[in-house]
Amino acid sequence: MKKIILPVLIVFFSMCALAQKDNKVTIGTIDSIQSKILNEQRKIWVYVPDSWTAGSKQRYPVLYLLDGNSHFSSSVGVIKHLSEVNGNTICPEMIVVGIPNTDRIRDLTPTHVNPTPPFTDSLMLKTTGGGERFVSFIEKELMPRIDSLYPTQPYKILTGHSFGGLTVMNVALNHTKLFNAYICIDPSMWWDQMNLLNKTEKSLREKNFSGTTLYLGIANTLREGMDIIKVRSDTSKGTRHIRSILNLDQFIKEQKQNGLRYESKYYSNDDHGSVPLITEYDALRFIFSNYHFKLSPTDITDPTVDLVNKFEKHYQEVSKMLGYKLSPPEDMVNNLGCDVLERKQYAKAAGLLKINVENYPQSYNVYDSYGDYFLAIGDKSKAIEYFKKALSIKENPVSRKKLNQL
Template structure:
């Protein structure tokens, strides 16, 4: 198992450590929880976005990640790429909670199976079927633990691959409201003679899934000479994995009346092992397809109203108040400033100053507006406010230039 190069402290000191600057690049901390339900100590790997500080009011949606030791690094990287930096606001910044395994086949299988002869004494299968207890651990112990110690928003995603994908589908079907969205990556729907698959077909017809999103990624595990059409008629065990997933996809698509927001994709160039990263990327883009505010694609009649209205809709979608991101707002205001649309630029910069009064950037940009308007005293006032929060050479140079002209 790969080791995280992380600090192992209590949750509070771990969070504080994230805000400290040192010579290490850290992406998370190792926390632990004593589970009464599972009767064991469970480690958890926790990523909190770098924008968080101990005195910050910022809070984040949470992605819960099964097989955490295998996928933590890549999932954190994908989210950082999609959520941080100018233009990269495809999804919100998010926490990631990786759940490493102690007994994987116990926790990630929903039903117990007995080994077939001659494997009647198989140790691997003796603990199978602990999936419901594991889900109970997540619901009653892990989520409350995370919510009590970390800066969380109520929006939650469950992500899992293979047996983890099987668990994701079990939770989505039988514990639907535990998470808002589900990412199921090449799930092992063949388990226990496709028991969960058979249950799923009936539940999809009878249950209301409104407000829930599922993304299903299907790997290419076909035998040579087959395609996704011909494999459906095959009856050998070697193809049962992909056949069960294709059946799942078909069942979900047939029940369009149940309110489930659903998308699936077959990845012909990816096998069972290579598929998790690209599916997670595509799934996040699907889940948050309406999150991004892209002025280039909008006919902005009133930019202030349009910006506010967009994030009101995003807030409704996510179930909590979403403030227009600082970078997005600042970029919009700067674009109007370059276009000499000064009234629009001022409106936008005012929004940022109101929403992010502790940011040096918002005062610097508002100072640029006053400088463009020829109001040097106001520009100097806002540049000084920016510098009082954070010393930056660029703003210092602006102040020195203005003072030298007096």
């Protein structure tokens, strides 16, 4: 029977879990893919949660990250914090796929432009407008590879900042069902005389976005003396970045009939460079606002509370949101089962430990804990049966000691 680890120890052991040989700390691996669509070799940075082990049936949603070389470590850190550190279950553990750049302005711009001020270097803009090919690479080459090599679930998120945010909006509007959720961070909607922005209102009015979630983070890029009210009527080129984003926000909010689940926030204390981290944190909390399983102290202390029913109802709703069946986390259920068992709430303990055996039949620990329940109620034959089952899955000193004492 595994017990709850105190929060301080959780942090310590989580840090230790990242340590690799040669005294180095790593948070992912570098993969690569030869793209026929882009006609180049692309490196991919991949993080798989620490809870995954070879042979495990555990699978995870996937967050695809544009400008991966810039935001990979911070994105992994935010997800780890919200999904596991200190016992958090604000969002699910996720695989993170960072896509480093080769030709950023080519891949992250949906249309080609010719040089106009402030862009005076025609070489800089020569390859612009490759956004659709880049999206095709993600859909037809990258996603199939990730799904074939890593333990993925079908729920996918696309995250992008600046030109990456422009790409996120292009995909959300024109390839909507490619991802379930989108995190759009201070997007460059001014690109090509606001070409994409000008098409946005029509798309938002005519398309059905049911089942799609979008979070928009807006940085404070205002000039001194401006505010988000005054800037809307300004016409100078210096404010077109934030004006275009504020217009985007307004367009989206005006089209509430299209089924899009949407939230936005203006970050007055963050500029274009600092806004990605806080936006991603808030976006994940919004996307997974109904994911966290909440327990009150009376849920544990009151023997009349049906925790099994509460778990089942909650995770049925979460499964509906994610589009695949999600069982209550093994460790959470096990810890609660052990807790109520110590309180001699045998019926509640039996229900919790039994559903854990049903949901995680390949885990030795669920059988060991269920054996503890039978031992507590005086059913030695059943306790022996479950300790033996635990040992058949994995030889471990805890189950072996219990079995030898019976």
